[in-house]
Amino acid sequence: MVRNNINSSNIFSLAYDAEKRMLEIEFDSGEIYRHLNVPKSVYEKMVNSEFLGYYINYNIRNNYPCVKVK
Numbered sequence: 001m002v003r004n005n006i007n008s009s010n011i012f013s014l015a016y017d018a019e020k021r022m023l024e025i026e027f028d029s030g031e032i033y034r035h036l037n038v039p040k041s042v043y044e045k046m047v048n049s050e051f052l053g054y055y056i057n058y059n060i061r062n063n064y065p066c067v068k069v070k
Contacts (some may be wrong), residue, residue: 001017001024008053009028009053010027011027011028011052011053011056013025014026014047016038018040018043021040022038023035023038023060025056025060030070031068031070033066034067034069036064036066036067037064038064042059042060045059046059
């Protein structure tokens with residue numbers, strides 16, 4: 001997965017694997033969370049969202065299984 005740096009107040013970078021439908025979110029704190037079964041369309045809406053943190057909280061966080069990687 002290629003990690004893309006993000007200009008956000010608390011999100012450092014994002015990575016997405018379309019084949020595995022896996023999204024990784026790295027926060028400024030250094031914590032990394034991996035969300036599973038995330039459709040590509042949801043990822044695309046997220047990266048095009050004007051309010052990334054809001055989108056993650058309301059559309060990703062409680063809707064897709066998650067594991068803490070780091």
